Amino acid sequence: SAVISQKPSRDICQRGTSLTIQCQVDSQVTMMFWYRQQPGQSLTLIATANQGSEATYESGFVIDKFPISRPNLTFSTLTVSNMSPEDSSIYLCSVRRIQETQYFGPGTRLLVL
Amino acid sequence: DAKTTQPNSMESNEEEPVHLPCNHSTISGTDYIHWYRQLPSQGPEYVIHGLTSNVNNRMASLAIAEDRKSSTLILHRATLRDAAVYYCIHQPGSNYKLTFGKGTLLTVNP
Numbered sequence: 001s002a003v004i005s006q007k008p009s010r011d012i013c014q015r016g017t018s019l020t021i022q023c024q025v026d027s028q029v030t031m032m033f034w035y036r037q038q039p040g041q042s043l044t045l046i047a048t049a050n051q052g053s054e055a056t057y058e059s060g061f062v063i064d065k066f067p068i069s070r071p072n073l074t075f076s077t078l079t080v081s082n083m084s085p086e087d088s089s090i091y092l093c094s095v096r097r098i099q100e101t102q103y104f105g106p107g108t109r110l111l112v113l
Numbered sequence: 114d115a116k117t118t119q120p121n122s123m124e125s126n127e128e129e130p131v132h133l134p135c136n137h138s139t140i141s142g143t144d145y146i147h148w149y150r151q152l153p154s155q156g157p158e159y160v161i162h163g164l165t166s167n168v169n170n171r172m173a174s175l176a177i178a179e180d181r182k183s184s185t186l187i188l189h190r191a192t193l194r195d196a197a198v199y200y201c202i203h204q205p206g207s208n209y210k211l212t213f214g215k216g217t218l219l220t221v222n223p
Binding site for chain 1: 147155156209210212214215216
């Protein structure tokens with residue numbers, strides 16, 4: 001299994017500012033992902049965080065808006081840049097090892113005013 | 114994108130079995146079928162997955178149709194703690210991405 005923690009657990013931010021969300025795993029993992037869950041909606045994959053290289057973004061998500069870092073096998077950050085109220089969502093970190101199931105963090109609840 | 118179809122909601126009584134259906138008519142031969150559930154205010158939780166054969170674990174059973182175009186998640190005895198949104202996902206064998214649909218909101222009545 002994998003125990004995932006995210007910081008902050010929730011935040012209220014002003015539009016135009018940026019927020020960096022941290023994801024920490026208790027042991028090394030092969031893959032790390034970032035998802036967004038808008039209010040009342042399902043999860044949408046933002047990107048795959050790649051260690052030592054640029055993240056791989058899904059259609060509709062760009063690096064300028066959601067820069068991602070992954071400096072090692074247990075840690076990643078997602079920044080939500082130049083926020084607007086439409087960015088109000090739950091942001092979830094997810095991890096996976098080869099041949100194992102995928103685990104999800106508790107999420108970061110973001111409200112943008 | 115891999116696409117599944119599930120009922121929006123289902124209701125069950127406590128201690129009764131629950132059968133949650135899922136259609137995945139576009140599934141390819143190497144795609145896995147995963148089930149996750151999301152309890153209120155939590156991240157998704159793995160339930161079970163399979164490829165072709167039926168699967169059992171301590172949480173549930175997964176029955177996969179012979180043509181693999183549909184599957185059913187079976188909770189043998191529903192409890193109040195099983196109330197959640199259940200997501201059926203087919204994961205391409207070529208990558209590890211999970212594409213979530215809308216899921217089924219399961220309500221369990223005491």
